[in-house]
Amino acid sequence: MERNGNTNGSSSHPHEVREHDVLVIGAGGAGLRAAVAATERGLSVGVVTKSLLGKAHTVMAEGGIAASLGNVDPEDGWQTHFKDTMKSGKFINNWRMAEIFAKEAPDRVYELEQWGALFNRTPEGKISQRPFGAHTYRRLCHVGDRTGLELIRTMQEKVLATDTKVYMETTVTRLFQNDEGRVVGALAYTRETGKFIHFKAKAVVMATGGWGRIFKVTSNSWEGTGDGVMLAYHAGAELVDMEMMQFHPTGMVWPPGVRGLLVTEGVRGEGGLLKNSEGDRYMGNYDEERMELSSRDVVARANYTEVKEGRGSPHGGVYLDITHLGYDKIIQKLPTMHEQFLKLADIDISKEPMEVFPTVHYTMGGIKIDPETAASNVPGLFAAGEVAGGLHGANRLGGNSLSDLLVFGRRAGEGAAEYVKSNGYSTDIPESAVEEEKKRMLDPLQKQGEGENPYHLQQELQEVMMEHANLMRTGDSLKEGLGKVLALKDRLPNMKASGSTLFNPGWHAVQDVNNLVTISEVILRTALERTERRGAQWRLDFDGPDDDLGRVNFIVKEDAQGEVGIEKRDIPPMPEHLRRLFDENQDMSGGEKTGKESQF
Structure with a gap:
């Protein structure tokens, strides 16, 4: 169980020692779901977040949780969700992760409902599902346009009902490993005082989200600085698909103080139309079949192209128009968007269109994990959520992130718990390792x-x-x-x-x-x-996709000299039961569809 250790270290900068079976770094949807899974197995769990509990970036996922419940379109099933996810990722996704994800997402949604999440309902009282870009069926279970907030609220209350210890406003700086290379804890400091904490843990779950703050215009909040992926990288973890950064097609462009703030895909899911400065609804030029509900990469490139070719709005965006829905429907379906534009941009979206432009939103790449256990290649280190790579391939479908958090958050918590229960490794490391890391952290102040x-x-x-x-x-x-x-x-x-x-x-x-x-x-x-x-x-x-590159992932690992090592690794062939799901004429190399979308 959790233990408070003695205060150690030099007198000027002592450190506290805390012990847990499992240390979860990050308190978003993935971290909280992992914590619940580990505590359910009777283990002591500590959750570290550099923000406040309930403030994780998960709240920015507004549109919904993708899961093939079939409540609105009964013909939907895991097979179609799997196919949509693979096609969107251009087939460089980890197909086993995508299979597990599509099969388990409905159970995780019903579980969330049992724990208290209040979803929008169909007239028959079932969980309502809305359309979203590049999903074949209406699949997104939603709570208005505040779905991420509801997920966090529900998971937070679930965690607080357990013995989990939450360390808020605390930043982790380094993972500690024993002589065998196993992760056995971490050093952290409290953001308020700078007091150091040595966490001793038999397993660590990384759930720290993405790194959008490398860009000037991003929907990511201040926390998105990639702490977790770099902690793992410096511990020897393999990373995958790191070149893949998702630009959400619609971020706010005006006023400058809110540039990049997310405008949910739910607006397009509810019938929002994209138009240029000439009043043309241009998506037919880029994907005449799916129009505004094309995949995010296609819509983002379309918006970008319209502006670059001189058909943009006064503030350098394009117009997203939902006025035809009417005030009452907008307040019912998109209350947060209405409030966001009214308060931040002085625009009533029931009367005039929004100005939007692509904003850095999500990273498909991250720590390479085992689909079954969410374990990295480093013993004792697990990962889930946006910080983990593999599920989304070259492009993530809207709504897949929230179900990803729940499916692999649970698997990471269970994987870490099984690992802890199956080994008796000591979490002791030389005191000099702790002091060395403290010295590194304090150096800029001296x-x-x-x-x-x-x-x-x-x-x-x-x-x-x-x-x-x-x-x-x-x-x-x-x-x-x-x-x-x-x-x-x-x-x-x-x-x-x-x-x-x-x-x-x-x-x-x-x-x-x-x-x-x-x-x-x-x-x-x-x-x-x-x-x-x-x-x-x-x-x-x-000119287009390369068939050979469609069969490989780029794996990154820190080499012995501390430099970036890149390896081209073949993607294992998809098993027959999954291959059969695709039409015989399906381009399995991940090339775009034929027709107008192909040039894009």
Whole structure:
């Protein structure tokens, strides 16, 4: 069970010791679901979040949870959800993850309902389901346009009913490993005081979300700095699909203070129309069959192209019009969107259209995990949610993220619990390892003279990524961007923070920027390797998808010199029972459909 250890370390910066069977890093949907799964097996669980409980980025997933309940379209089933997920990911997804996901998502939704989630209902009283981009059937179980908030609220109450210990406003800086390379804990500090905590744990579940803050315009909140993926990377974990960053087609563009804030796909799911400055409903030029409900990568490129070709709105976006729904329906179906635009942009969306433009929203890549147990290649380290890669391939379907959190959050918690119960490894490590990490963290506060300002470095990085790793990419631009990122990397050791560890956001920023620069290098290097157009990786210097590259993932691992190592790894062939689900003429290489979408 949880134990408080003695205070150790130097007198000026002592540290506390806390012990748990399982340490969950991140308190979004995946982390909380993992915590519940582990506590249900009688283990002591600690949850660390650098924000507050209930404030995780999961709340930004507004449109719904994708699951083939078949409440509105009875012909829907896991097979169709599986096919939609694989097609959207252009077949570089881990097919076993996609199979498990599609089969288990309905159970996780019903479970959430049993725990108290209040879903919108059909007239017969079933959970209502709305259409969403590139889903064959109406599949998204929703709570108005506040689904993520309801998921977090429900999971939070479930966790608080257990013995789980939650450490809020606490940032993890390093995973500790024993001589065998097993993860046996972590060092963290409280953001308020800077007091260090040595967490001893027999297993760690990483559930820290994504890294959208490498871009200037993003729907991600301040927490999205990629802490978890970098903690895992430095511990020797393999990463997959890191070149794949999703640009949500619709972010706010005005006023500047809210640029990038998410406009839910639920608006298009409820019938929203995209128009350019000439009043044309242009999606027919890009996907005449699915129009506004095409996959996110296609709609984002369409919006981007309309603006770049001079048909944009006054503030550099396109128009998203839902006025035909009428005030009453909008308040019923999209209350958060109505309030968001009214309060932040002084626009009544029941009377005038919204201005929107693609915003960095999600990362398909992340820690490579085993589909059954959510274990990484590092013993004792598990991962779930956005920080884990493999499920979504080259492009994530809207609504698949919330069901991903629940399906693999549960599997990660169970996998970690089984691992703990099956081994008796000691969590002891040399005290010198703890002191060394504390020294590394405190170093920027003890620099004399001039030093690099972490905020300036982050701003420079964001400009580089916006220019060189945006929606459309070229080899020359990626190489130029990589050169700029490597120049920033050389300046990282000179970062300085003034003041003490108390209430010091500048000190926190040093840690964030170290992570963000490394992630950016990884993304640029893998984007250079994937020389094709596939989902979110859209190379303008290549004509389309490459059949050979459609059969591989790019695996990233830190090499012995601490540099980015990239390996091209073949995707195992899909078993016959899954292959049979696709039409015989289905292009299994992940190429786009024929017709007007093919050029896009």
